Amino acid sequence: MSDHYLMPSLGAGMTDGIVIEWYVEPGQVVRKGDVIGLVDTDKGAIEMEVWEDAEIAEILAPPGTKTPVGEPLLALRAANGKAAPKPSAEPSVEPPPPGPKATGTKVLEAEPVVSGEAKPVRASPAARKRAAELGVSLGEIAGTGPQGAITLADVERSAEAGQASAPEEPPAAEAPAVAAPATESTAAKATPVARKAAEALSVDLEDVAGTGPGGTITRKDVEIAAKAREPASGEEPDRNAAMRRAIAAAMARSKQEIPHYYLAHSVSLEAALRWLERNNRDRPPTERILQAALYLKAVAVALREFPELNGFWEDDAFRPAEAIHPGLAISLRGGGLVAPAIHNVADRSMDEITVAVRDVVQRARAGRLRGSEVTDATITVTSLGDRGVETVFGVIYPPQVAIVGVGTPVERPWAEDGMIGACRVVQLTLAADHRASDGHRGGLFLERLAALLQHPENL
C-alpha cells in the first residue's frame, strides 16, 4: 500500500488548487523539503514541497486537474520500496496550521527552504513548460545548461529524437528565461507580462496572434487565447479576482473576529541608517544589507521576549509559535499582496536575511513562492520602504495575532539630550490581538524594538 501526497492547504480559505506542473515523475526519489511541483491557487502559483523522504509511485493528478484540499495528488512509497509512513502518524511534529480552515485537512510539514536549494531536476522555466507541452519527461533529458540544467533546446532535441509526431515549431518560439542570444527583434515577440501570463495559463505563445506593435503578443492576446481554449467548465482563472477574494475573506474575518489594538512609536533611525551606510559602502550590490533585513531581525529578536505576539489564536486560545518566522508583506503590481515567511529570522545573520528577502521578493514577483512560505508565517511585518507614508496601521492576518508596521523614514527635527537637530525618524506601529496580549506588553515590545534599532551592530 502506498501513501499519498495530498493537495496542501496553502492558506485561509483555500478549497482547491490546480496542478500546473510536476517537477517529479514516477520512480523518482525525493527528499524532505524538495520542491516537487507547482500548484495554482487563489494566491497565485505556489511551489509544493514534500514533507519527507519518499519515492514517487504514481502521479494521480496530472497537470490541469482541479483537486480539493486534502485529496490525493501523488502516490508515494518509502524510498526503500515500502509504503511511506503516513505523515499524520507522527503526532509529535505538528506543523503550524496554515490557516483557519485547515482543521481536518492534512497539512504539509513545511521545512524551511534555503533559497536556491536544488530541485530534483534542474531546468529553466521555459524548458519545463515546453517539456510539459510536448509530454517529455525532464528526468530523461541530459541537461547542457549551467550545472547540468535542462534548457529549452535540450527539451526540443529530446522531443525530436523521441517523438516524430511532436509538433514542429521554430526554436525562436519562446525566449528562454536566461541567457538567450536573442536580439532585440526576436526578444520582442511577446511582452514580459504576456510571457508570464502564457506560462501561468499554459498557453503556447505560438498559438497566440499578436495585436501589439509589430505583431507583439500582449497579455490581452494571451488571455483571449486562454479563454478560447477554456473547457466548458466555465471557470476562468482570473488571478486578480481570486486573490482579491482571498484577501477579502481573510481581512473581513480579521476585522470581524480580532479585537485589534494599535500602538505607534517614533524612533530615531540615525544609528541604524549610519550603520547600514557604513557597512554597505564598500560592498558590491549583491552583499548590501537591506533595511528590511534590519527591521526583520530586530522584530524577531524583540519577539523572543514577547511570545504572546508570535503565534496563533485558535479555538479560543492562544498558541505560541515554536519558531519566529515573520511574514514580509510584499505588494504586488497587478494588485493584492502576499506575506511569505522568512524562516528562523532571529537565528540568522543580517546577510542571510538579506539574501532570503531578495530571493523571496523576486520569486513573489514571478509567482514562485513555496508552500512553506505561504503557510508558516507566525507574525507579519510590513515595511513601507522609502516611497510610502509615515505610518501604517496593519490588519492582522488570522490566525496570527500581530502585525508590525515600519513606516517610511522621514527627516524631522528631533530633540535628544537637550539638543534639537535634524534626524531621520521612523514610525513603528503594532496592531495586535487583544485576546492574546495587552497594550502594556505591546508598548514594551515597541520600546524593545526601538532600543534594538539603536544598536544594530549587536543584532
Next chain:
Amino acid sequence: MTDSPQVRARSGLRKAFRRIAPEIELDEIDPRADLREEADLDSVDAINLIVAIDEELGVEIPESDYDDVSTFETMIRYVADRLPEGS
C-alpha cells in the same frame, strides 16, 4: 555580434527586468520618467535590478551613480557606455 551597444544594452536590460519583475510592461513605461515610480520598483526590486544588470551585462552600477540611471533612457545610455569589450 554587430549590434550597437544601445541595442545590446536595451536587450540586456529587458532580460534583467524580466528576471526581477516579469509582470512589468517595459513597453508601457515612459522612458524619460523616474524609473522606480514608473515601474513601481520597491527598494528590494531596485537592488535586485542592479544585481541582474551586473549579471546579464557585466555592468556594475555603484550607489554613487544611481542618479545617472534614474530613468529607463538614461539607464540604457549608462549601460551602453560601459558594456565590457567583446560582450
